[in-house]
Amino acid sequence: MKLRKVWTGLAITAMLGGIFVGQPARAADTSLVIGSVLDIDKTDPHTATNFATVRGLGLVYGSLIEIGAKNAIKGGLATSWIFSKDGKTLTLNLRQGVKFHDGSTFDADDAKASLERILDTKTGAAARANIATITSIKADGRKLILNMSIPNAPILAALEGVNMAMLSKADIDAGKIGGANKPNGTGPYKWVSWEPTQSLKLTANSDYFMGEPKIKDVTIRVIPNEASILSALNAGTIGMGIVTDPLIARQVKSNLKMFKTPALGYYALQFNTKVAPLNDKNVRLAIQCAIDRNELINTALLGQGQVTGPITSPAFRSDPLARPCPKQDLAKAKEYLAAAGKSSGVTFKTLVTSTGWATSVAMAQNLKAQLAKVNITMDLDIVEQATYVPRWLAADFTATLANNGGRIDPDTMYTRYFTSTGNLNKVATYSSATLDANFIKGKASGKVADRKSSYVAISKELEDNAVWVWLATPFEYRVATKKLRGFSALANGSLLQLRSAQLG
């Protein structure tokens, strides 16, 4: 009996001990595993909107234009470009010797077919509206000629990114885009495999036009919890992590490298200016003056963010001090309330997503507490993201706390919201003849200096009328092993810089 007990004990000990043996060897210095909470959700780059999908496919596909260091526009698959004198024709010179991953050569016919696919309403392309001014496309040798209905200089910036990915004409004609079809791009990494909810595996493209990336294998592994991503980084089982929660970002210690850059996206308290009490400009201004943005950043965002005005595009960034009440001014807020005939206060409901981003509810609660100081009651209507989106699209809210994406160009960022014919004007609930005129003026020139005055005027009108209350921009975080060199985080969240990075 005793002998049996001894054997049982030994067996259990051996089992428990045995499972800790044989941890796989750490990945080689040419392999990078990236932890991400989100999995990609599709393989068609033109309809991709999920951040993870845009990040993953961004390594596989190339676009005509790219965002470079300091968020400047630079050539991608187009090396140079020129606008016609009337600004209605854009001629792009395409890079020579670029190959798709299947070995076929990229040329102007592929570029034409790709843009036509985006413009085709049947595609459901996410960025179609940004290039909807294109009336015809001509492929002429190494040149791609875009004819537009109006002068449209910002279209250059609109040609950047995964939603403007260049696809092979043969794949488009054969209907081999998206679904179970293997993505075939011109990007630095080739598609190897995708196991939904687990990982996306990529390998270096030896024919890449900038040369084969030094990191040969990239795996984007789904770890659906940011605390677990940080743990995996600390344990050395992954080499890079995508972090969005400031609480997790603050826990990153010196054993890891943090890449932090202000995002183009922004948090705003969006108002429905058609609905009482927010149809009264003075009420909106009272809310604007009652909010201390720094307090919001220091509490709900744990200090991880910066105060912003409407425009976050780096070359045209709004001056946050050029708004009514650049700092919290409770006396002024009360004055505005009195001017609205609401000295005793107002109450409004705010739609908040519980799952859209990590700090949404904390931010809403902080704003609620701040507004209560001037008798403004902000009731919270907290719903999950999939419920939030259709309500947001239908402008089914009095106010809503939003985390909207930004763009490198203010035209593509805000035309859709604040022009009278913009697709999202119903959600923005505000437009005016002066805004329309300034947006048209802003498109006319290709020079930043010429365009700046238009966007300063747009920013001023939006802030003076407290159309929304722009709050803060978050940071983009990439946490990585200290071995990672040559990588820089871009404001658009792209991982494209991995093409020039190395480990060790």
Add this chain to the structure above:
Amino acid sequence: MAFLKRLPSVLTTLFGISVFVFVVLRVIPGDTITSSLGIETGVLTPEQIESLRKYYGIDQPLIGQYLSWMSSFLSGDLGFSYSTGAPVWDLTKSALLVTMQLALFGTLLGVLIGISIGMFSARKPGSARDFLGQFFGLLALAIPGFVLSTTIVTVMANKFQYFPNGYEYMTPFEDLSMNLQQMLFPSLVLGIAVAAPIMRTTRSALLETVDKDFIRTAYGKGVKPRVVRLKHVLRNSLIPIVTMTGIQFGYLLGGAVIVEKIFALPGMGRQILDAINKREYATVQSSIMVFAILFVTINLITDWVYRKVDPRIK
């Protein structure tokens, strides 16, 4: 025979679940398009939206959608996941293996811990050891799974640089050692959660049985106390313990989602939650039906075990 008698009620239950899931998914706001494109849906033209509705098959009347799904499901086709481009069955079979393994390990650990502490506690009711056992029960019930999971993950990773779940998930057939490492801590977390109700059930069942005449007789006959406890008391207390174990196993199948998320295990809970967020109707409906069939089967097995444990039950 007993199974055939229960067949009509089983089928009615499954039909009810299929209708319920189908309706609930359509009642909650949002659809596959808004979930897939988010606020960018707002920039689509009505023609674009219509083509996407057609592509996702949500332009059909609801009855048509239900019948189409049901007929496919009954013929073994669980549908197609638009986001992954993969058949739902392909996704489900790998996720099901993860969840079944996790639930099985969790339940085994839970039963082992729960019955041991329950017996330990019931030996001397009201004593310090009973207090200790009950304290464990309350503690295990009170600690949320996510707290325990996060604590284990953080401590193991920061102090011991050990986090096997950061590596690619391995099935037992690919790499048994890695699979066991990846399953150990999540199973332990689930096991502790399951152990609490099993411990409490065991304790009360044992205390009820220990006063029965046949136990006194056994002691009177001079049977060793350890043999009395294991062969007479425990065996005759098994019915409520088996019931509780069956319930807990069913709970683990669907309730392990948080643990699956923290330990990055690609199980059914995560698959269903992701699919709900994406409004991937076919994936949610078919996965839940697979679960429902499994749950009903487990109940039938539990009934069978009852009869084996206590032949008086017909």
